[in-house]
Amino acid sequence: MRRVRVTGATGYIGGRLVLPLLEAGYRVRVMVRDASRLDGRSWQERVEVVEGDVGTTETLPKALEGIDVAYYLIHSLGGKDFAERDENAGRAFGKAAQAAGVQRIIYMSGLGDPNDDLSEHLRSRHATGAALREGGVPVTEFRAAVVVGAGSASFEMIRYLTERLPIMLCPRWVYTRVQPISIAEVLQYLVKSLVTPQSTGEIVEIGGTDVLRYADMMLGYAKVRGLRRIMIPVPVMTPAMSSGWVHLVTPISHNIARPLIEGLKNEVVVRDDKAELIFSDIKRVDYATAVENALKELSAGQVESTWSDSLISSMGSRDPVRFVEEKGMTIERRTAEVDAPADAVYRACARIGGVNGWLVYNRLWWLRALFDRTIGGVGFRRIRRHPDDLRAGDALDFWRVEAIKPNRLIRLRAEMKLPGQAWLQFSIEPQQNDTTLLTQTAYYAPKGLLGALYWVALLPFHGAIFGGMIRELKAYAEGLAQRKQAVQSSQESGTTTSLP
Numbered sequence: 001m002r003r004v005r006v007t008g009a010t011g012y013i014g015g016r017l018v019l020p021l022l023e024a025g026y027r028v029r030v031m032v033r034d035a036s037r038l039d040g041r042s043w044q045e046r047v048e049v050v051e052g053d054v055g056t057t058e059t060l061p062k063a064l065e066g067i068d069v070a071y072y073l074i075h076s077l078g079g080k081d082f083a084e085r086d087e088n089a090g091r092a093f094g095k096a097a098q099a100a101g102v103q104r105i106i107y108m109s110g111l112g113d114p115n116d117d118l119s120e121h122l123r124s125r126h127a128t129g130a131a132l133r134e135g136g137v138p139v140t141e142f143r144a145a146v147v148v149g150a151g152s153a154s155f156e157m158i159r160y161l162t163e164r165l166p167i168m169l170c171p172r173w174v175y176t177r178v179q180p181i182s183i184a185e186v187l188q189y190l191v192k193s194l195v196t197p198q199s200t201g202e203i204v205e206i207g208g209t210d211v212l213r214y215a216d217m218m219l220g221y222a223k224v225r226g227l228r229r230i231m232i233p234v235p236v237m238t239p240a241m242s243s244g245w246v247h248l249v250t251p252i253s254h255n256i257a258r259p260l261i262e263g264l265k266n267e268v269v270v271r272d273d274k275a276e277l278i279f280s281d282i283k284r285v286d287y288a289t290a291v292e293n294a295l296k297e298l299s300a301g302q303v304e305s306t307w308s309d310s311l312i313s314s315m316g317s318r319d320p321v322r323f324v325e326e327k328g329m330t331i332e333r334r335t336a337e338v339d340a341p342a343d344a345v346y347r348a349c350a351r352i353g354g355v356n357g358w359l360v361y362n363r364l365w366w367l368r369a370l371f372d373r374t375i376g377g378v379g380f381r382r383i384r385r386h387p388d389d390l391r392a393g394d395a396l397d398f399w400r401v402e403a404i405k406p407n408r409l410i411r412l413r414a415e416m417k418l419p420g421q422a423w424l425q426f427s428i429e430p431q432q433n434d435t436t437l438l439t440q441t442a443y444y445a446p447k448g449l450l451g452a453l454y455w456v457a458l459l460p461f462h463g464a465i466f467g468g469m470i471r472e473l474k475a476y477a478e479g480l481a482q483r484k485q486a487v488q489s490s491q492e493s494g495t496t497t498s499l500p
Contacts, residue, residue: 003066004194005029007054007093008073009047010037010393012152013108013186017071018043020191031063039404040391054089060096069194070097072107072132075125083124090128094135104138104200106193108186111145111179111205111268118266121259129203138201140193142186145207145268146217148290149183150297151385153252154260160250162218167230171242173264174215174231179207182290188282189275198278205270210287214264217287224291248373330455332442334466336474340481342430345438346407347388348477349426352469353396354384359476360468364461365397368416372398377417399424419451420444426473436477440470 004021008014009030021028022043029048030038038044052059054074064070072093076082097105110125112118118126129141146154161168189206193199212220215231222229243257252260275282285293338345352358358365366380373379380397390410394401399412407428414422427439442462446452 002068002194003027003029005031005064005067005070006073007031007063007071011073012149013147013183013190014071014073015041016149016183017073017187017190018047020187022046024191024194026194029063029067031059036403037393040389040394040406054093055085057092057096060093061100064096064100064102067097067100067102069104069106070102071190072105075128083120083127086124086128087131090131091134094132094137094139096135097137098135102137104140105132106140106190107132107142108190109141109143109203110263111143111207111270112263112266113271116266119259119263121263122266122268140199140201141203142189142193143203143205144181144186145178146180147183147186148180148208148287148294150294152183152294153256155294157246157250157252157257157260158214158217158221160252161246162221162227162229163225164249166228167232168218169234170215170231171234171236173242173261174218175213175233176264177211177213177267177269178217178264179211179269180217180287180290181206181208182285182293184290184293185282185284189279192279192282196278202274202278204275204278205272206275207270207284208287208290209284211269212287220287221291224288224295247376330444330446332444332462332466334440334470336438336440336470337431338436338438338474338477339434340436340477341434342407342428342436344480344484345428345436345473345477346410347480348473349410349428349438350390351388352473353399355387358397358469359472361461361465364465369398372416375417378415419454420446434481438470438473438477440466440473442466 004026006014006018006021006028007030009018010032014030018028018030019042027048028043028046029050031050031052031054032038033051033053035049035051038049050059050063052063054060070093072090074089076086094105107129109129110122112122112126114126125143129139132141133139146152146158148155185206185208189204219229219231242261246252246257246261250257369380378395378398384396385391385394390396390401390404392401392404395415396412398414398416400415401410402413402423403409403411409425409427411423411425414424421444423441423443425439425441425443427441429437429439431437444455446455
């Protein structure tokens with residue numbers, strides 16, 4: 001059995017690739033900076049996990065030892081010196097792979113004619129591929145444009161703009177040609193390349209059956225959704241203006257939108273038939289079909305990964321902040337005795353946020369998110385992976401799921417802009433007689449005088465907001481337990497009922 005390694009398993013494509021590899025019979029090793037970020041993944045117990053970072057070369061030998069094929073599925077989106085960082089990381093990875101005896105590297109890159117004046121982001125993707133090849137290990141480099149799938153950054157940008165704007169002012173980049181591809185096709189190429197030796201050492205450009213303009217993609221999405229949209233061309237709109245508009249209208253922050261939009265000046269279409277010749281058994285689909293499949297995935301709550309899963313996407317390349325208790329941290333704790341078992345309390349806590357809201361004073365939460373977006377923060381990212389299930393690393397509005405233990409604990413780390421660091425934690429402790437002690441704790445580590453003043457200014461609201469939240473969680477959990485008991489009683493008596 002061949003051993004493969006997935007670098008970037010917490011990212012959008014990497015997070016979806018692991019399961020198809022396991023189903024195909026491969027032994028999979030994943031490298032992540034923090035193993036706890038895999039908590040809740042359906043495949044977590046079936047893979048080997050190694051903690052490490054491509055930016056820290058001393059962690060690479062252990063992660064690559066005994067590996068036959070390594071997937072390299074990471075890249076930065078903006079930030080200071082991101083192109084240099086990505087190229088250096090790729091070069092180090094290629095050399096470490098060669099030293100470890102890796103037979104092949106499979107890399108996911110971006111479409112774009114190298115002879116064009118490519119954006120910095122697209123140039124960086126190509127340069128990273130070249131850096132990987134410097135180690136001497138054969139590299140299969142797939143190049144794709146917009147990946148159409150629930151949770152993809154580029155698709156989510158198109159989806160939210162089209163959903164929210166009946167009339168769209170369209171800059172020139174909206175009329176650039178692009179060849180989108182479904183996420184299902186991308187995964188097929190990545191998996192089948194393992195048993196397709198003709199792809200070794202090749203640069204393979206992949207795309208769906210349609211070559212469209214971005215405007216056509218928006219109108220095509222609108223048609224699938226049954227929406228009527230009007231598009232008005234505008235002569236002048238800089239990438240900075242466009243990314244700022246995307247930041248306000250969609251869940252994609254400006255630092256992510258800016259490099260994406262700068263790349264939209266370049267035509268990104270497949271320029272040869274190499275993919276069809278090498279992978280003749282892969283059935284490509286048109287754009288409308290790809291959109292329909294993505295929307296079905298969203299409606300079914302089956303999104304395996306999203307662009308916001310990756311910490312790099314939202315927090316730059318710095319290490320994730322770990323939860324600590326230390327002097328100077330303000331702690332606000334509330335407890336409630338809940339007449340329900342621990343699993344019901346956990347279900348109540350796991351469904352907060354996203355379309356379910358924050359239980360009390362949702363308008364205040366919304367205003368805080370709007371203010372955050374206005375000053376350049378993440379605001380509310382209503383692209384929750386699943387309506388009532390959480391796992392470590394999930395984005396939850398302007399929070400991040402930092403740690404999770406089913407039926408025991410949920411800890412959220414704040415990602416909104418604020419003068420300090422904040423966490424919201426729900427601890428669940430089973431008690432006697434099927435009751436549960438729910439402890440809701442807000443932790444805040446202020447930064448400077450402004451941080452201290454920020455907390456004092458919010459204190460008058462905390463009693464209503466956090467006090468109301470724990471009361472609603474208690475009521476919802478007890479309601480769940482009562483409905484479950486009613487179902488069991490009806491089944492025992494021979495009648496039927498349903499549990500919502």
